[in-house]
Amino acid sequence: MSAKAISEQTGKEFLYKYICTAAAVQNRFRYASVTAETDWDRLTQEHSWLLTERLVVKPDQLIKRRGKLGLVGIDLDLQGVREWLNGRLMRETTVGKAKGVLKNFLIEPFVPHTQEEEFYVCIYATREGDYVLFHHEGGVEVGDVDAKAQRLMVAVDEKLSEEQVREQLLTNVPDDKKEILASFIVGLFNLYEDLYFTYLEINPLVVTEDGVYVLDMAAKIDATADYICKAKWGDVEFPPPFGREAYPEEAYIA
Structure with a gap:
């Protein structure tokens, strides 16, 4: 596996195109x-x-x-x-x-909202499987999510269900938001698997009466899965880390 970071625009484009969820995902392709x-x-x-x-x-x-x-x-x-x-x-x-x-x-x-409507969700790969992290408070002041967040591990070849999400991740979420969040998180996990993400973080994820808004996103994909995902990925550009330009060798390899 070669985990490579993608731009926020690329990550959101993948999400808007391919996520399958009953939650109403707002602001699609508006960037x-x-x-x-x-x-x-x-x-x-x-x-x-x-x-x-x-x-x-x-x-x-x-x-x-x-x-x-x-x-x-x-x-x-x-x-x-x-x-x-x-x-x-x-x-x-x-x-x-x-x-x-x-x-x-x-x-x-710009999406007007309150602090109570901000949530944090992250999915990342490990040798044992994929961890799903969720915290009922999101935004710039989220702090140490590794210590705060509810955590659920989905083993290799297992699937994530909405019931698991509600029972293990959404214990501190108001009842009127549990259904929409459970549907979105399951849809996000399926997207993560289908498009060979290795890391997918949304902070904040905003849930209002209108639906779900993905405000900030950070993501990595497994670059070695290009032959599997080419039809959906298209020609992905992997930007260099902030602070340097791409090396000529990187362009040659790409």
């Missing part, structure tokens, strides 16, 4: 990618919602804890997004121990 070369007139023609909705903007370069680092612009109009980007686009930035240039950004609709 726009921005670089220094973006033609804004064309962008707004292709994504007319940019002109009418409040927006969120963030770098899409495998950077963790973007919210805590002040790298997320929230509840902005399009002009506010452009002003926010002007202060960051193509500027060298230090994140942790890495220094690199911010050059790829993602714009999405």
Whole structure:
């Protein structure tokens, strides 16, 4: 197995295309990618919602804890997004121990919600099987989820059921949200298996009266499964870690 990180945009595209769940997944395919070369007139023609909705903007370069680092612009109009980007686009930035240039950004609709509507879910692979982690509190202040989260291990060749999810993961969730969360988590796990993810984290996952919103996502896939998943993956780009450009050898291998 070769676990390689994918961009948030790629991960969400996979989810929106292929997840099968009774939960109403909102904001499907409502994102726009921005670089220094973006033609804004064309962008707004292709994504007319940019002109009418409040927006969120963030770098899409495998950077963790973007919210805590002040790298997320929230509840902005399009002009506010452009002003926010002007202060960051193509500027060298230090994140942790890495220094690199911010050059790829993602714009999405802003989703008004309360803290009580934020949840955390993560699925990751181990030798014994796949662990599903869930915490009834999500967002930038989630803290140490390894210590806090409810945990369920799905052994190799076993399936995850909604009953297991409700009984073992959703004990601290209000009753009116258990059904929709159980359906979404089972659908997410099946997607994770079908598309050969090795890591899939959503934080926060927002559940409102309208349905489920996937706000932030981090994901890795098993690159050696390309021959199995090519029809669904398409041509996947594996971005280098923040702080360096792709090596020529990586391009040759790809």
